[in-house]
Amino acid sequence: MNKNLRPAVVAGNWKMNKTPDEAKALLGEIIPLVKGADCEVVACVPFVDLLVALEATKGTNIKIGAQNCHWEKSGAFTGEVSAEMLKAIGVDYVIIGHSERRTLFGDNDLTVRKRTRAALDAGLKVILCVGEYLEQREQGITTEIVRLQTKIALLGVSAEELKNIVIAYEPVWAIGTGKTATAAQANEVNAAIRELIGELYGKAAADAIVIQYGGSMNAANAEELLSQPDVDGGLIGGASLKAKDFSVIVSEANA
Numbered sequence: 001m002n003k004n005l006r007p008a009v010v011a012g013n014w015k016m017n018k019t020p021d022e023a024k025a026l027l028g029e030i031i032p033l034v035k036g037a038d039c040e041v042v043a044c045v046p047f048v049d050l051l052v053a054l055e056a057t058k059g060t061n062i063k064i065g066a067q068n069c070h071w072e073k074s075g076a077f078t079g080e081v082s083a084e085m086l087k088a089i090g091v092d093y094v095i096i097g098h099s100e101r102r103t104l105f106g107d108n109d110l111t112v113r114k115r116t117r118a119a120l121d122a123g124l125k126v127i128l129c130v131g132e133y134l135e136q137r138e139q140g141i142t143t144e145i146v147r148l149q150t151k152i153a154l155l156g157v158s159a160e161e162l163k164n165i166v167i168a169y170e171p172v173w174a175i176g177t178g179k180t181a182t183a184a185q186a187n188e189v190n191a192a193i194r195e196l197i198g199e200l201y202g203k204a205a206a207d208a209i210v211i212q213y214g215g216s217m218n219a220a221n222a223e224e225l226l227s228q229p230d231v232d233g234g235l236i237g238g239a240s241l242k243a244k245d246f247s248v249i250v251s252e253a254n255a
């Protein structure tokens with residue numbers, strides 16, 4: 001596989017952190033540090049920070065994303081936000097199926113598929129998260145789990161629509177734990193996802209799709225992870241809240 005066929009995407013997942021004022025301040029620190037990056041740089045911020053973040057990043061190379069969306073356009077879904085609403089205010093990306101949504105808020109492969117569909121229909125780019133629990137890795141079924149999650153989420157997604165999907169391989173046991181998959185483990189699963197994309201959509205689509213790694217990536221381990229042939233960037237939690245660390249990861253993705 002040739003990495004030059006696809007630009008890396010480095011996305012920060014701020015999770016439930018930063019008030020609007022704090023978001024503005026953090027973006028103000030990040031903007032000059034990532035200026036001129038070769039890769040796509042995204043900040044996925046809490047819903048209440050979206051407008052401030054969009055304003056703060058106007059005219060810069062940082063794209064703004066949300067961390068979830070509902071699958072219906074509107075209606076009696078108290079507390080939810082639709083993909084249409086996100087698109088209407090100028091959001092570019094949305095994370096779908098993050099393991100925290102799956103484990104803490106009842107998201108599952110079927111709702112992930114519905115959210116993915118809605119996001120694509122609204123014209124958003126999707127960061128689709130897949131990944132195994134530690135028990136599943138220990139049982140030797142990581143590839144099957146990740147293939148199944150990916151396959152279900154992509155059911156009904158056309159080759160054209162696939163261009164608006166980034167897949168983030170995030171082993172659940174590595175998220176927010178400080179435990180990182182080894183570079184070889186990350187590359188192996190990313191390669192398996194790429195193989196699946198090849199089976200479903202053909203070689204050109206497999207070459208083109210961006211597959212990130214996420215799970216305790218930081219300024220110290222990014223170089224090794226991002227130098228793997230099938231790791232095309234990262235989805236970054238904790239380290240995305242530190243401007244300098246995030247910018248180091250962005251620069252490693254450029255390298």
Ligand code: PEP
Nearest residue numbers: 175176214215216237238
């Ligand atoms: C994430 O939230 O997607 C993530 C990878 O978190 P962390 O980098 O903190 O493990």
